[in-house]
Amino acid sequence: MAVERVVVVGAGIVGAAIGRALAMGRHATSVTVLEKESEPGRHQTARNSGVVHAGVYYQPGSDKARLSREGVRRLRDYCHARALPYEEVGKVLVALDEGDESRLARIHERAAANGVPGLRWLDASELREIEPHVRGQAGLHSPTTAIVDFGQIAAAFLEDARNHGVHLRTGFEVSSISVGPTTRLTAASGETLEADLLVIAAGLHTDRVAALAGDSPFPRIVPFRGEFHELVPSARHLVKGLVYPVPDPRYPFLGVHLTKRVDGNVLLGPNAVLALAREGYRRHDVEAQELRELLSFKGFRTFARANAATGVREMWGSLNRRAFIAAARRYVPEITPADVIRGPAGVRAQAMDEDGSLVDDFRFSRVGNIFAIRNAPSPAATASLAIADLVLDQLGLDET
Numbered sequence: 568m569a570v571e572r573v574v575v576v577g578a579g580i581v582g583a584a585i586g587r588a589l590a591m592g593r594h595a596t597s598v599t600v601l602e603k604e605s606e607p608g609r610h611q612t613a614r615n616s617g618v619v620h621a622g623v624y625y626q627p628g629s630d631k632a633r634l635s636r637e638g639v640r641r642l643r644d645y646c647h648a649r650a651l652p653y654e655e656v657g658k659v660l661v662a663l664d665e666g667d668e669s670r671l672a673r674i675h676e677r678a679a680a681n682g683v684p685g686l687r688w689l690d691a692s693e694l695r696e697i698e699p700h701v702r703g704q705a706g707l708h709s710p711t712t713a714i715v716d717f718g719q720i721a722a723a724f725l726e727d728a729r730n731h732g733v734h735l736r737t738g739f740e741v742s743s744i745s746v747g748p749t750t751r752l753t754a755a756s757g758e759t760l761e762a763d764l765l766v767i768a769a770g771l772h773t774d775r776v777a778a779l780a781g782d783s784p785f786p787r788i789v790p791f792r793g794e795f796h797e798l799v800p801s802a803r804h805l806v807k808g809l810v811y812p813v814p815d816p817r818y819p820f821l822g823v824h825l826t827k828r829v830d831g832n833v834l835l836g837p838n839a840v841l842a843l844a845r846e847g848y849r850r851h852d853v854e855a856q857e858l859r860e861l862l863s864f865k866g867f868r869t870f871a872r873a874n875a876a877t878g879v880r881e882m883w884g885s886l887n888r889r890a891f892i893a894a895a896r897r898y899v900p901e902i903t904p905a906d907v908i909r910g911p912a913g914v915r916a917q918a919m920d921e922d923g924s925l926v927d928d929f930r931f932s933r934v935g936n937i938f939a940i941r942n943a944p945s946p947a948a949t950a951s952l953a954i955a956d957l958v959l960d961q962l963g964l965d966e967t
Contacts, residue, residue, distance in 0.1 A: 570764050571597065572597045573599070574600075574762035574764075576767045577767065578607030578721075578737070579612040579721065579770050581947055582769075583728065585959075586600040588955035588956060589964075590733045597732075598734070599762075603738070606737060607725060610770055615948065617715055618713075618809060618826060619653070619714065619715055620712065621711050621712045622636045622681040623681070623683055623709050627681055632681045635949050637950070638953040639949060645952065646720065652714075652715055652716055654715075656713065656808035657708060657807075658712035659697055659701065659709075660706060660707040663704065663897060668704060674707065678707070685709070687708045689706035698806070700805040720948075720951075741753070741754060741755075744776075744781075744937075746780055746781050750937065762936075764937075765937045765938070766940075767780065772845065773939060774788045777941060780939070782932055783932070786930065786942060787866070787921075788919075789918075790845045791841060791915045792841070793836060793914070796835040799907070802833075803833045805899050806825045809825070810825040810898050811824040812898070819877065820838075820881070822894065823894040840878075840881050842914050843858050847914060866922055866923035870923035892904055926941075930942035931958075
């Protein structure tokens with residue numbers, strides 16, 4: 568089936584992948600990708616650690632597990648074909664004590680069930696062979712976990728899309744949506760655009776745009792700022808690839824880890840502190856109306872009460888540089904305060920249900936001729952090409 572006019576709201580990596588798939592498969596006579604900023608991919612796409620996740624953590628059978636494994640294969644092939652950086656530096660999950668080791672064994676089982684290739688359990692000496700400066704009593708090695716530049720990849724997706732006739736419209740911030748046989752989108756500037764099929768991939772603003780289209784207000788997007796530090800060039804040799812903690816299911820976020828990047832930098836972080844604006848990349852970035860809406864959300868207040876101790880710890884790490892560094896030193900003791908400088912920050916679009924529970928898996932919804940990606944957390948960038956295929960399948964668009 569083909570349609571006349573398709574509009575995709577959001578030109579981050581997921582929206583770019585969807586626009587590309589629509590155009591290259593000739594699924595529509597006209598495809599337009601809208602972006603509210605002056606250039607695409609300025610938010611989550613450009614502000615992340617650049618890790619291609621192999622599918623180690625995810626619940627077997629979940630969309631995250633399935634789409635990440637397919638996404639890895641597709642993304643690796645795409646980067647090689649386009650001569651984009653794709654480095655399989657590998658990842659070690661490091662157990663510091665027996666509690667960590669017990670949880671790591673369960674993760675090992677989950678990763679094996681997901682078909683993650685090359686997994687290897689490490690004792691302390693084997694861990695040091697892979698990461699000589701890391702200390703732990705055990706580890707799990709995922710050798711195919713890779714690093715890329717997702718901003719470059721998104722730009723390549725859009726280049727492909729435009730070469731196949733997609734129209735990219737920047738500076739188009741959707742302010743209202745009129746739903747009917749034909750959907751009309753109005754920009755803040757007053758400009759209008761019509762669509763026979765609308766796909767919403769608006770990242771930090773997905774819930775708002777979906778609500779404009781008559782979709783449920785839930786899940787809501789709650790923004791969490793992730794702050795990074797970096798190792799100075801003389802200390803980058805302390806980390807060869809990716810060094811991660813063992814997740815603790817009692818806490819909603821992963822914790823500080825160490826990540827090599829394709830530009831040679833090594834990131835420490837991120838933490839996870841509540842952002843006071845959806846695009847609040849700095850501590851003093853505050854949007855009063857957004858903050859009022861958040862505090863009036865009963866589900867968020869429930870979440871905040873249940874995770875108060877975690878929130879205090881994350882905030883302390885944000886305000887106290889030595890505490891942040893100490894979290895990284897648990898895994899790489901040779902790191903000193905002189906080795907660390909402040910790095911970039913990103914904001915995670917965390918979806919939260921009405922009862923205050925965090926949405927863990929990808930979530931999609933459809934209302935008439937409008938399809939919304941309501942939750943696309945990590946590994947969405949890894950899975951972007953697979954997500955695009957899923958969206959086309961859900962919309963009933965054929966492969967021809």
